[in-house]
Amino acid sequence: MGCTQAVAPRTRRELEPGFGARFVAAVSLGSVLNPINSSIIAVALVAIGHAFGAETDRTTWLVSALYLATAVGQPTMGRLADRLGPRRVYLAGTVLVGAGGLLGFLGWSLPALVAARVVIGLGTSAAYPAAMAMVRRRARRLGTDAPGGVLSALAIAGQVSMAVGPPLGGLLIATGGWRATFLVNVPLAAAGAVAALAWLPRDEPREAGVSLRRALDPCGVLLFTAALTVLLVFLMRLAEPRWWLLVVAVALLGVLIAWELRVDAPFIDLRMLAHNRALTSTYVRYGVTMLVTYCFVYGWTMWLEQGTGRSASEAGLLMLPSFAVATAVSAFAARRRVWPSLVAGTGALTAGCGALLLLGRGTPLWALLAVSVVFGVQNGLNIVTNQAAMYAQAPADQTGAAAGLLRTFMYLGAIASASLIGFAYGARATDAGLHRLAATLTVASLVLLVTTVFDRTLRAAGVR
Known part of the structure; x- marks a missing residue:
């Protein structure tokens, strides 16, 4: 598998043919x-709701x-990138994004906007897995490890753009509407x-006999x-759970597992995941990490507005240090060992989740x-x-x-x-x-910390 670490880049001269600034920018x-x-x-949600007379639940x-389309689209596009070519899939994704944006701009109803978001979600799902596949192919062709700077750039781009999204949306709404x-x-x-075509x-050439159907596993x-x-749908109403939906979801997952174990080219390679415990552990660890992170991003800002009486702009400003520090730390961590x-x-x-337990309406600004x-x-x-870790643990x-x-x-x-x-807040964030939210997140984070400390799959791969 190789060493599970974000490898420091080699000299500029060695990397220039495959990992130059244009490649990274594209x-x-x-x-x-x-x-x-x-x-x-x-x-934009409030303005869209007013435009179509729709309540928040709609x-x-x-x-x-978008979340659902992305959750399905990312592995789908990644699978296509591996089999049909990452640049082709990358370009197809940009076409879908443009089409979805145009559909949303012309949107005549809320269902049309939802459809546009699905198309955008599928289109935006292509770039990241295609980029990782291209990095792997270029590294293999050059006979080198992937530069930590390239992997760091992908992570930083995501963090910065997520921070830019809300203020950009506000500016666009002020000038051109939702x-x-x-x-x-x-x-x-x-x-x-244009960047993909140029850089x-x-x-x-595609392998003979590799069709879209064979590459995709449509049933899976x-x-x-x-x-x-x-x-x-079940998770959206946990306060009034409809347990029959959970039963249906579990049944469908059971059918999915049975199907994926049966076919020769499965959508999700369960056999590989069962044997590759290191990669499976990384997936679970990342999922729990992002659960806690998103709870902070949305839950904390909601509490800042409703619990402390701050405005939306003030809550947004309090999030800026988090995004700024994350960007700087990402660049630093990309050149350090993973474990x-x-x-x-x-x-x-x-520590952050534990600190949330100490916050209250009167907490001073410096503590926030x-x-x-x-x-x-x-x-x-x-x-x-x-x-x-995923890059090092995944089959090439x-x-x-x-x-x-x-x-x-x-x-x-x-x-x-x-x-x-x-579930934690109910009708209002207090x-x-x-x-209550912080207590749950602290327990989840502690479990994550303990399992990471004793994760032999990382240490056995040479990470110390």
Whole structure:
């Protein structure tokens, strides 16, 4: 498997042919489309609701639709990138993003906007797994490890663009209305396509006999989509659980497992995951990490507004240190060994969750800023190192699919976080609700810390 670490780049001269600034810029540009669309919609929900006379429980489908499409689309696009060529899939994704943006701009009803978000979600799912597949192929061709700077750039691009999403959305709404938050995808997709055509290496000729149907496992994709959809609907109303939906979701997962174990080229290679415990552990660790992180991002900001009486802009400003620190720490962690960085990251995550237990309406500003910084540190450490661990642990010929599945676990954590926040807060975010949420997150983080410290799959791979 190789050493599970984010390897420091070699000399500029050695890396220039395959990992120059243009290559990094092109793969990073495509990778920002998904996080931007994940966060930009937040400031447009109220305006869209007014435009179509829709309540919050209906407009939130604009958020959930993208998460669901991305959770399914990331491994799907990764699988296609491995088999049909990453550059082809990358370009196809930019076309879908542009089409989805245009559909949303013309949206005549809320269902049309939900459909547009699904198309955008599928399109933005292509860039990250395709980029990881291209990095693997270039590294193999050059006979070198992937530079830590390239992996760091992908992580930083996602973090920065997620932070930029809400203020960009506010600016677009102020100048062009909520439809502009969809239309902005057209020039962004065009820029991504131009950069890919100009700067990304051409794919090798497709293997004879590799059809779209054979590369995709349509039945596996449909079963996975159905199971996630039913599970999402169940999680959206945990306060009034409809247990029969959970039963249906579990049944569909059972059918999916049976099917994937039966076919020769499964959508999700369960046999590989069963034998590759290191990679499976990374997926679970990343999913739990992002569950806690998204609970902080959305739950903490909600409490700042409703629990302390701050404005939305003030709550947003208090999040800026977290994103800024995460960006700086990511660049640092990309050139460090994975296991120590993961231990430090999960330790910071645990400390941050514990600090939430101490917050209240009268907490001074400096303490709130300190909490924001701590979560920025854990974010920077955990994202780039889990990404590096996945890259080192995944089979070389399945890098795209493995990268896509990593993002699927991220969005499963995001979906679960919304349900957990609603369950802890109820009708309104209060100090007591924040403490209930923090207690749950602290326990989850402690378990994560202990399992990371004693994870022999990381240490056995040469990480100390």
